[in-house]
Amino acid sequence: MLLKGSCHCGAVKFSVDSPHPYPFNLCYCSICRKTAGGGGYAINLGANSDTLTVKGADNIRTFHAKLHTSDDGETEESPGERKFCGNCGSALWLWDPRWPELMHPHASSIDTPLPQPPERTHLMLGSKASWVEPCIRKGDKTFDDYPDESIAEWHERLGLVQE
Ligand SMILES: [Zn+2]
Numbered sequence: 001m002l003l004k005g006s007c008h009c010g011a012v013k014f015s016v017d018s019p020h021p022y023p024f025n026l027c028y029c030s031i032c033r034k035t036a037g038g039g040g041y042a043i044n045l046g047a048n049s050d051t052l053t054v055k056g057a058d059n060i061r062t063f064h065a066k067l068h069t070s071d072d073g074e075t076e077e078s079p080g081e082r083k084f085c086g087n088c089g090s091a092l093w094l095w096d097p098r099w100p101e102l103m104h105p106h107a108s109s110i111d112t113p114l115p116q117p118p119e120r121t122h123l124m125l126g127s128k129a130s131w132v133e134p135c136i137r138k139g140d141k142t143f144d145d146y147p148d149e150s151i152a153e154w155h156e157r158l159g160l161v162q163e
């Protein structure tokens with residue numbers, strides 16, 4: 001499925017082919033919440049990085065999340081590249097050099113109408129903010145940390161991989 005996306009101010013527009021476009025994966029971790037999740041979580045999709053085309057690429061900035069590696073406050077930079085618009089701040093996508101063939105657009109940056117997921121995964125609930133009340137429906141899966149399947153595996157299990 002071809003996804004077209006943009007930031008809020010329009011300085012960045014992109015398109016990418018996505019075999020895994022269902023917005024089912026709700027992550028409540030502090031990185032997602034702070035950088036992209038005003039409602040308490042953010043949703044990433046799965047796409048093929050070699051099909052990415054970008055207009056306004058010089059407006060894109062990159063953030064490497066700080067990972068806490070010990071209790072005494074030491075941090076380490078994630079190799080993952082969080083891309084956002086340097087003009088309006090919209091979160092765009094995540095790309096990780098460890099899995100270079102993939103990229104993960106934020107559902108919030110996509111303008112193409114996305115399909116409604118038949119069930120959802122709530123992950124990193126152990127890191128959610130206290131004010132966030134997850135809307136967990138019948139059939140949804142919940143995890144305190146990482147889920148038991150990837151974005152691709154969820155689409156395969158439900159027969160929802162897109163051409
Ligand atoms: Zn922008």
Ligand SMILES: [Zn+2]
Binds near residue numbers: 027029033124
């Ligand atoms: Zn997260």
